[in-house]
Amino acid sequence: MTDHQGNLVTCPEDEGQAPQSEGRRGFLKLAALTGAAASLSTRRALANGDIGYHAMDLPDDKLVDMYRTILRIRWHERTQADQMLANPDYRGYNHFYAGQEAVATGVCAALRNDGPFEQIDLVYSSHRPSGHAIAKGVDIPTMVAEMDFRATGMNGGYAAEMHISDPSVGFIGADGMIGPAPVIASGSAFAFRARGSDQVAVVFAGDGNYAAPHFHSTLNNAKLLDLPLIYVCENNLYHQYAHYSYSCPHKDIADAAAAYGIPSRTVDGQDVTQVYNVAKEAVDRARAGGGPSFIEAKTYRYYNHWGAPGAKEGELGAFGYDPLAITSFRPEREVRAWMQRDPVDIARNILVDWGILEEQKALDIEAEVKAEIAAAFEWALSQPLCTPEDGLKHVFAEGTVPARQFG
Amino acid sequence: MTEKSWMYSVLEAVQHEMREDPALTWIFELTPPVASNPNMPVINLETEFGRKRVVNTGIDENWMASAVLGAGLAGSRAATYIPYQGALMPLEVIQNVAGKLRHMTGGKAAMPVVWVIEMTGQTPGFAGQHSCYEEDSFYMHIPGVRTVIPSTPYDAKGMMHAALRSPDPVVYLYPAGLRTLTEEVPDEPYEVPLDKAAVRIEGSDLTIVSSGGGMPGVLEAAEVLKGEGMGVEVIDLRVLKEMDTETLVTSVAKTKRLLTVDQSYYTLAPGAEVVARCAENVEGARFKRVAFPDAPPPASPEMFLWMRPNAEGIAGAARALVG
Numbered sequence A: 001m002t003d004h005q006g007n008l009v010t011c012p013e014d015e016g017q018a019p020q021s022e023g024r025r026g027f028l029k030l031a032a033l034t035g036a037a038a039s040l041s042t043r044r045a046l047a048n049g050d051i052g053y054h055a056m057d058l059p060d061d062k063l064v065d066m067y068r069t070i071l072r073i074r075w076h077e078r079t080q081a082d083q084m085l086a087n088p089d090y091r092g093y094n095h096f097y098a099g100q101e102a103v104a105t106g107v108c109a110a111l112r113n114d115g116p117f118e119q120i121d122l123v124y125s126s127h128r129p130s131g132h133a134i135a136k137g138v139d140i141p142t143m144v145a146e147m148d149f150r151a152t153g154m155n156g157g158y159a160a161e162m163h164i165s166d167p168s169v170g171f172i173g174a175d176g177m178i179g180p181a182p183v184i185a186s187g188s189a190f191a192f193r194a195r196g197s198d199q200v201a202v203v204f205a206g207d208g209n210y211a212a213p214h215f216h217s218t219l220n221n222a223k224l225l226d227l228p229l230i231y232v233c234e235n236n237l238y239h240q241y242a243h244y245s246y247s248c249p250h251k252d253i254a255d256a257a258a259a260y261g262i263p264s265r266t267v268d269g270q271d272v273t274q275v276y277n278v279a280k281e282a283v284d285r286a287r288a289g290g291g292p293s294f295i296e297a298k299t300y301r302y303y304n305h306w307g308a309p310g311a312k313e314g315e316l317g318a319f320g321y322d323p324l325a326i327t328s329f330r331p332e333r334e335v336r337a338w339m340q341r342d343p344v345d346i347a348r349n350i351l352v353d354w355g356i357l358e359e360q361k362a363l364d365i366e367a368e369v370k371a372e373i374a375a376a377f378e379w380a381l382s383q384p385l386c387t388p389e390d391g392l393k394h395v396f397a398e399g400t401v402p403a404r405q406f407g
Numbered sequence B: 001m002t003e004k005s006w007m008y009s010v011l012e013a014v015q016h017e018m019r020e021d022p023a024l025t026w027i028f029e030l031t032p033p034v035a036s037n038p039n040m041p042v043i044n045l046e047t048e049f050g051r052k053r054v055v056n057t058g059i060d061e062n063w064m065a066s067a068v069l070g071a072g073l074a075g076s077r078a079a080t081y082i083p084y085q086g087a088l089m090p091l092e093v094i095q096n097v098a099g100k101l102r103h104m105t106g107g108k109a110a111m112p113v114v115w116v117i118e119m120t121g122q123t124p125g126f127a128g129q130h131s132c133y134e135e136d137s138f139y140m141h142i143p144g145v146r147t148v149i150p151s152t153p154y155d156a157k158g159m160m161h162a163a164l165r166s167p168d169p170v171v172y173l174y175p176a177g178l179r180t181l182t183e184e185v186p187d188e189p190y191e192v193p194l195d196k197a198a199v200r201i202e203g204s205d206l207t208i209v210s211s212g213g214g215m216p217g218v219l220e221a222a223e224v225l226k227g228e229g230m231g232v233e234v235i236d237l238r239v240l241k242e243m244d245t246e247t248l249v250t251s252v253a254k255t256k257r258l259l260t261v262d263q264s265y266y267t268l269a270p271g272a273e274v275v276a277r278c279a280e281n282v283e284g285a286r287f288k289r290v291a292f293p294d295a296p297p298p299a300s301p302e303m304f305l306w307m308r309p310n311a312e313g314i315a316g317a318a319r320a321l322v323g
Helices: A024-033 A035-044 A060-086 A101-108 A130-136 A140-147 A180-194 A207-211 A213-224 A254-259 A272-287 A332-339 A343-353 A359-380 A388-392 B006-020 B045-049 B061-073 B091-104 B135-139 B153-165 B176-180 B212-227 B245-255 B270-281 B301-307 B311-322
Strands: A122-124 A171-173 A201-206 A229-235 A264-268 A293-298 B002-005 B025-028 B034-037 B040-044 B054-056 B078-082 B113-119 B146-148 B170-175 B182-185 B198-201 B206-210 B232-236 B239-241 B257-265 B286-292
Touching: A060 A101, A060 A130, A060 A140, A060 A272, A060 A343, A060 A359, A101 A130, A101 A201, A101 A229, A101 A272, A101 A343, A122 A180, A130 A140, A130 A171, A140 A359, A180 A201, A180 A213, A180 A229, A201 A207, A207 A213, A207 A229, A213 A229, A213 A254, A229 A254, A229 A272, A254 A264, A254 A293, A264 A272, A272 A293, A272 A343, A343 A359, A388 B301, B002 B006, B002 B034, B002 B153, B006 B034, B006 B040, B006 B045, B006 B153, B006 B176, B006 B182, B025 B061, B040 B045, B045 B054, B061 B078, B061 B091, B061 B113, B091 B135, B113 B135, B113 B153, B135 B170, B135 B239, B135 B257, B146 B153, B153 B170, B153 B182, B170 B176, B170 B212, B176 B212, B198 B212, B206 B212, B206 B245, B206 B270, B206 B311, B212 B232, B212 B257, B212 B311, B232 B245, B245 B257, B245 B270, B257 B270, B257 B311, B270 B286, B286 B311
Parallel strands: A122 A171, A122 A201, A201 A229, A229 A293, A264 A293, B025 B054, B025 B078, B078 B113, B113 B170, B146 B170, B206 B232, B206 B257, B257 B286
Antiparallel strands: B002 B182, B034 B040, B146 B239, B198 B232
């Protein structure tokens, strides 16, 4: 963690973490030997005070999938950043999510992502949506095509980065604005409760959302109505270029949720297993009719607010000048300090340490993912551009609206 | 007199008024009130006047818009800069409180406040809320609030002085696509009135009326049409409320042909009001309207740039009306 001045500090949640050196395999063996030992070991495996260490129960393939998802997000971001930096014909852009991968991955791993629309959990995203979309399971090639305004993109070229959506996997979509998404997500949760569904609604929103009246309206109504809503506050310390201390008096934004009577957690957003633990707890509560939860994930983005200013082709992160920042800049040392706790490295080290993957196999998977993403970009950038007249479609369910631009 | 950018011209006016009136405040989010210009000192309101008077808030346009109203009611002049991402969040307090308050209080409420409402630059590729142009229609509908939309750096500075000095609340619309404009702007303070349209080009065959972000395309089309021998009169509305009916009617009474151009959606775009006022007051005139279709702006540049009114489409509509 870093404080407002960018110095590394230790958050209370970092203390008393799961004894990862214990080895998950060893723990499971011990648990199998005796029921008495199991309860003792369960207590020893607690991750964060009274949160169960749910990640210990995940099958190997699920854990590898989570690692793969983190890598897919990472290499999507890096490949797109390189396109922005090096390909003069590339027109797409992103509010890059690199650095925050473990948050989307850990949360979505706890959700129901496959099945009929009436049964899967719904995710609402922010203006920084690519990580959430990939973690929820959207088709990456068509998402890449959408971000470059292709007619065959996920939303036909109408949406682009800040409005991508694919309801078929429960990704209701990005939100280019700050404020509306959490309130709307609470409406989906309201519908689930009204129709007796055990679905949950999740909203990802940044630290900047705290100041908006929508934040407070969402939490108040979610608690009043006991809605199955999980509010995931990704506190990456900056809204656009301003530190969150400009808009929030709390060090932990989760303190605000607690004031609404909502169970709230702060979690290390760089460790996917820790994020999964708190997400599992929240999902279980919501499905059981226990109402909303609030998760504040302490995290950090490696790029600037928008696009790739200050970044170099082939290198992760942005350290240089960002003309959009006008007067406020993140200290380079703060960026580099956070990159020491990289979600990709942490996930890989856990899998290797737990004996699930050999180091080389983990690196092979990364090479596979990198190639998969490169192929997605190659396909997407060969797709057809949109037809101008199609801009008059999709205003209503049927028909087109008249052209008015020619008098 | 110096060649100045849009934002430098505006902040020069704000800086002058803040130096004159130590109670005047400026509230912003995300967009620091900073501008630089060749051969001129950097303007930074935050460092010059301090964070008590110049406040960087969280993302809460409802508070920003309401806070300046409250400051005004307490006897302080106040202004806020709402970025385009929140351009209609202030609507509720402006239409439901500020616009009605002078009237409801029998003239007692004091509201010397300015809401600078940034509109998008209509950038292709951003889609939806990041490319739309529609705030003019919403804010011009409200009684009791002066809604202005300068289209040149000169007017932007002069109207900012007038807005900050006005006893009435002012919605000061800023189409961000105009940020690249520069022109000779006086260093001294001056006012451009908050109730007068400007005749940019005189002619007798056709009146073209537009405003804000529509003006660059209209002026470009007018040059082409003049080259073809058409006598085009171009009017820049500048003020949406109270609209300068006299200038409009005088022109259309002369040309008998009116073409309105809006970047706003066709339905209830400012041009609709212009046509209605001229139709009421001029016998035998013909009308045509160019506007953005009644559709949200799509991301794809191929779709968006075809839908956005441009000089070619404006010139074509003018020829159809005159020919």
